[in-house]
Amino acid sequence: MTPLADLLDLDRAATTHVPWPRVLVDADTWLDVAALLGEGGWTLLSLWADAARVHMAIADDAVPPAVAVVSLDAEDGGYPSVGRYHPAAIRLERALRDLSGLQPEGLPDPRPWLDHGTWGVSAPLGASQGEPAAGTENAPESYAFLRVDGENLHEIPVGPVHAGVIEPGHFRFTVDGETVVRLEERLGYTHKGLESLLAGSTLDHAGRLAGRASGDSTVAYALAFARAAEAACAITPPPRAIWLRALMAELERMANHLGDMGAVCNDAAFSIMHAHCGVLRERVLRAAAACFGHRLMMDRIVPGGVAVDIDAAGLDALHALLREIGRHLPQLAEIYDQTASLQDRTVSTGLVRPELVRRFGCGGHVGRASGRDFDTRRDLPYPPYDQLRFTVAVQTEGDVNARVWVRIREIDQSVGLINQILPLLPTGAIRTPVDAAAGAGREGMALVESFRGDVLAWLRLDAAGTVARCHLRDPSWFQWPLLEAAIEGNIVADFPLCNKSFNCSYSGADL
């Protein structure tokens, strides 16, 4: 496959874009990139619009991968669609069109995505905001779900309000008896106009907003945003802050994986695992509160460093936590592995083919359970992970069971990482003042490994050093479409299992 540098004239890259190059291209090169993405090998990292300019972040298949942003100026309010060649781009382009008003020409799916016709405005992020679309053409009731033809089929509509304590979204199942023939997702219900609020914010305020893109990944988002802002402003946080950030990120990963591990078992009616995992998750959150003063560690990572330091009591709480998890995790993993009724539900359920995760550049446990050996902590490393030892948990089976095992192994790795971090914690300051004016007119980008996969943050600062445009891409963008593939041919009763084994973020992808 073509290395990135062969197609793009990287010498012409904008010098104000850090740390990866950004290249302004013409429509022909744009289409060449789209075609190469479609052929596989290269991975789409994100696609977004900034006023009348369209950006696409991509990585090639070299080891380590080369990353670049390719930009194209839209002409007459349109640009050539990438989704036409590369399906992973379709939902991103539907969202891009709803938010910016730019038309991806040739986009195979012209239906709205985030715009449900309720905002009272169209193209809220566009160069010129428009009147809302006339009538109810964007309303959920008039959304044209893809037709499924055949005998004995019926539809089951689910949501947006679900039966459990989970986020809202609509699932349209077409089933033949018990078997799911097709699932189509309709999301966007939790769209809060996040990127619009980010524009015009100071770096500190924008950091708090970014930390609420998806609450379960608040540490990862705050870290991604802070790293992008620090790249633009050309500052490095103090060493102690860098190590504390990794500590928080691993605590967040453990808490979420423990919660999901129990929840998957609960959806197979095996509640004792849920109970024990729930207690362990609670222990992690209490340790986080003892260390950093907030159970989810919201607003603890800030541009320039971290907001709070850990004290001796916090360190004691962490050591106790690691001992408890170290004692219980193998026990729980063994019960998971040895319980035939549980294995009967998770093994071979909800298969995702390796080819699909590769084409969609699907990260996190969903990608790694189907053989995609990628983790930004190792492959696009940021400190302090370049100084830590860990293995990336990869399975090849691609079923619910594999996704549970990736989680179990990642909890174990996180315990190991925290055990390495604690004795190496540097002393000194925890925050460097950020001179936002130093970043005036510059752009920064960061990729950070959340528990769910790689989170991308990109921002452009204006002349005053406030955020002119910030784009956040949740890993769920490339996982949600694969859930539709995973459930095909499974029974309806296995949907909760498949869904929980993915645990995609609604809020993170709805923005």
Next chain:
Amino acid sequence: MRNLLLDGLLRRPVTDRAPKLDDAELTALAARIDVAARRRLGHSLAIREVDAGSCNGCELEINALQNAVYDLERFGLRFVASPRHADVLLVTGPVAKNMRTALERTYEATPAPKWVVAAGDCAVSGGLFAGSYACVGPVSAVVPVSLAIPGCPPTPHELLKGLLTLLGS
């Protein structure tokens, strides 16, 4: 498995003690809630949670109420799958405009007497999302709210205190 079960029998329960209700504001609110209605409900509340566009932080802490440490059900509080079975709607989020109709319909589907609890800063005031083109703002702008539990997100302890006040225990 046997060891795990045995352990559970021999060790002390992991469950926390019930929180003390000393918050003056909450007590005043409890006094306002109709005594007759409370008598009809007995000491039990069925809760339907509605995420009206939260970042899912509130959902994490609401889910934690059901773990063995907080053990919500010992107080007669439980989450139900349908608004038609609910006494209380526990609403989170700055009411994304895309969720407004769903929230209204859920409220209409809940039989009276019913209460709405707005949980989290977003639901109470719009939080950081106040003023967005895509959000209505506080839950009280859409359905009548009986109790507000602020916090970003409120801790399970704070949620529990609020709900117990509603129960008047």
